[in-house]
Amino acid sequence: NAGVTQTPKFQVLKTGQSMTLQCAQDMNHEYMSWYRQDPGMGLRLIHYSVGAGITDQGEVPNGYNVSRSTTEDFPLRLLSAAPSQTSVYFCASSGGMNTEAFFGQGTRLTVV
């Protein structure tokens, strides 16, 4: 079982470049989320979706866009990368409210 798959695992960007972090799940989960994890800051919610066509902002949405055209995929777009976006990004999915979330293995992004 693939679960939650994130690509790429590692990425280096130059300031100002744009890119898309991919997240796919094969569990037919309605809920998907993106988090960033920085030292001493825990997991901070960037954007989340409760179903295809529905997205909402989390705690730290600035500089990121998302869309949810299918149940399986929830890509995260960095519009113009900044060094402050250097972080580890995790995608998670869950079957709905009050069900456990499953995480991908993370994408380590460095912006220089």
Add this chain to the structure above:
Amino acid sequence: QKEVEQDPGPLSVPEGAIVSLNCTYSNSAFQYFMWYRQYSRKGPELLMYTYSSGNKEDGRFTAQVDKSSKYISLFIRDSQPSDSATYLCAMMDDKIIFGKGTRLHILP
């Protein structure tokens, strides 16, 4: 005030000791409480979850929720070096909010 507060540690205890990890929260709408374990350079993995106030036990792990005090705990009995990791509490309404995580070191 952040919605979920968790002491980041680090917390160092000798092997075999009982470990107590705690979180407080402010949003009374949270109904679902979880503990995740994260090893270095890995994604978080679910350890335990519970809906309601009270205790839930799974092997060496016990999760405790006190909704009246907005306080949750994770107890680890007979701690092992392999338990050394970061432990994150998490709570859910329509989204999951995490604590900062507590780094735990079990000393052989």
